[in-house]
Amino acid sequence: MKARSLRKDKVNIITLGCSKNLVDSEVLSGQLRAHDVDVVHENRKRDHNIVVINTCGFIDKAKEESVNTILEQVELKKKGLLDKVYVTGCLSERYRESLAQEIPEVDAYFGTLELPLILKRFNADYKAELVGERLLGTPSHYAYLKISEGCNRTCSFCAIPLMRGKHVSRTRESLINEARKLVDGGVKEIMLIAQELTYYGLDIYKERALPDLMNDLADINGLEWIRLHYAYPSKFPLEIIDVMKQRPNICNYLDMPLQHASNAMLKAMKRQITREEMEELVGEIRSRIPDICLRTTLIAGFPGETRDDVEELKAFLVRQQFDRVGIFPYSHEEDTSAHELEDTLSREEKEARAEEIMEVQQEISLEKNMAKVGRTFRVLIDKKEAGRYLGRTEYDSVEVDNEVIVNSERNLKPGEFVQVNISKAYDYDLEGRVVD
Secondary structure, three states, rough: HHHHHHOOOOOEEEEEHHHHHHHHHHHHHHHHHOOEEEEEEEOOOOOOOOOOOOEOOHHHHHHHHHHHHHHHHHHHOOOOOOOOEEEHHHHHHHHHHHHHHHHHOOOEOOOOOOOOHHHHOOOOOOOOOOOOOOOOOOOOOEEEEEOEEOOOOOOOOOOHHHOOOOOOOOHHHHHHHHHHHHHHHHOOEEEOOOOOHOOOOOOOOOOOOOOHHHHHHHHOOOOOOOEEEEOOOOOOHHHHHHHHHOOOEEEEEEEEEOOOHHHHHHHHHHOOOOOOOOOOOOHHHHHHOOOOOOEEEEEEEEOOOOOHHHHHHHHHHHHHOOOEEEEEEEEOOOOOOHHHHHOOOOHHHHHHHHHHHHHHHHHHHHHHHHOOOOOOOEEEEEEEEOOOEEEEEOOOOOOOEEEEEEEEOOOOOOOOEEEEEEEEEEEOOOEEEEEE
């Protein structure tokens, strides 16, 4: 018997992909900890003997990263540095059989909704009463709140419904309870996430209930910022914007992926909206909250995309002046309806188009940042790095958006709010000094 097996198990959870995966890992770790299992996230000490890899299967690059991570952990197991390797998440849900054949050294593969089965490997039972009992994988002052699972949309490029199933909303009561527990634990900012926020409530309340949920959360004492991610533009409920305007602790920030601006591409992507309708929606949102920060994500290189489509998208960005933009090269996913289309563009060409489009946004971002010089913003401090503090305004979400480089003559703590006067602007960041 190996000496290691005489020691108490310690589990390291490695999370790949999006914030929704991170929440799943946090829930798993909370359940394990409730059963006295020693569990950590992304352990650098390497003093664990069991690894759970929560994989992503969204696009090609994400799948490659997930497979490489599995192989790395299996290699550690072969060397005797690990006792068990378990794999869960989207990649495992979608490709379980082929993964088990190609990497049989993994002790077990689990799907996205098989948390109880993972727990059984640790002689643990799922405790439904542990709502909100999560071991955060984020700094203690912010957290994600997943308000629903799955998606009912039929976008032609997207494999998420294949991995996450149909839309299932959580009850308002459970979400309010979880949010209160997070705030009691020191969380100042909560980011609402789902595959599609605006669909929230249609399944269980027979109406779009996101505005009501926003009001409920805004009533929680101590919750300083509430931020909205992943809102679908088609049939967008403008009541969301009205609540945002009325409640000061709801950030004037909206993440609304549009994916493209060419009507031909939008139709091929099955987005259920036209460019003209999107422009009307953006105009209406800005008329209600002129200083709102609008973030969107786009896809470059979708099957059939022409140079005219690319130019139309670039012109759209110039007209709409989005505050934040992310872009993905198209990934040809099997079992999606877009997979029936001919994927003629090379990966290099898709990436070149994405870079070309982002060059347009880079100029827009710099111009918008330069307009902030001389102004003072409320900034949430996230961390100290290389002798300087890094924080965010209400117009910036974690990891995907701008940061504020904060200079201060006094010590600042993560989770602290300060007033910062902006003195310098960069393409995607700001710099300033704390003012009293």
